[in-house]
Amino acid sequence: MAEKEVILTPEGLAKLEEELxxxxxxxxxxxxxxxxxxxxxxxxxxxxxxxxxxxxQAFIEGRVITLEKMLRNARIIQDEEVDTxxxxxxxxxxxxxLEFNDEVKYTIVGSAxxxxxxxxxxxxxxxxxxxxGKSKGAIVDVNxxxxxxxxxxxxxxx
Numbered sequence: 001m002a003e004k005e006v007i008l009t010p011e012g013l014a015k016l017e018e019e020l021x022x023x024x025x026x027x028x029x030x031x032x033x034x035x036x037x038x039x040x041x042x043x044x045x046x047x048x049x050x051x052x053x054x055x056x057q058a059f060i061e062g063r064v065i066t067l068e069k070m071l072r073n074a075r076i077i078q079d080e081e082v083d084t085x086x087x088x089x090x091x092x093x094x095x096x097x098l099e100f101n102d103e104v105k106y107t108i109v110g111s112a113x114x115x116x117x118x119x120x121x122x123x124x125x126x127x128x129x130x131x132x133g134k135s136k137g138a139i140v141d142v143n144x145x146x147x148x149x150x151x152x153x154x155x156x157x158x
Contacts (some may be wrong), residue, residue: 007110020067087131095151
């Protein structure tokens with residue numbers, strides 16, 4: 001079975017590489033020290049410090065595997081690939097909510113680097129899917145649990 005391609009911006013790639021390096025060089029050592037200290041307390045059969053450290057170690061190793069897989073399957077979207085005529089991954093889009101007359105600015109990114117609190121939305125999200133391939137001036141209907149939101153695309157940039 002083919003592994004899923006992970007679409008990243010150069011910034012997203014850098015963040016994932018930084019997190020992986022931190023896990024491997026810092027967190028692994030910290031957890032190993034915690035395990036070593038917990039073992040020194042004696043009987044590990046009822047040692048909550050040991051259990052917590054082993055659980056954290058398992059989480060870290062799982063995350064390392066996930067990050068390595070993501071980086072192995074990464075496709076980097078370069079600035080020159082981003083078309084400003086239509087919305088694509090890597091586009092920064094200014095939208096107008098037609099119901100409330102609010103403006104919002106989103107950057108469309110791959111799901112691996114989406115962060116709604118930073119207005120970085122996934123191409124797989126309802127808003128991201130609705131915007132992809134649309135051009136400036138288009139009215140877009142986005143199906144959300146509360147109903148349908150209409151946006152007008154005011155601008156598309158990089």
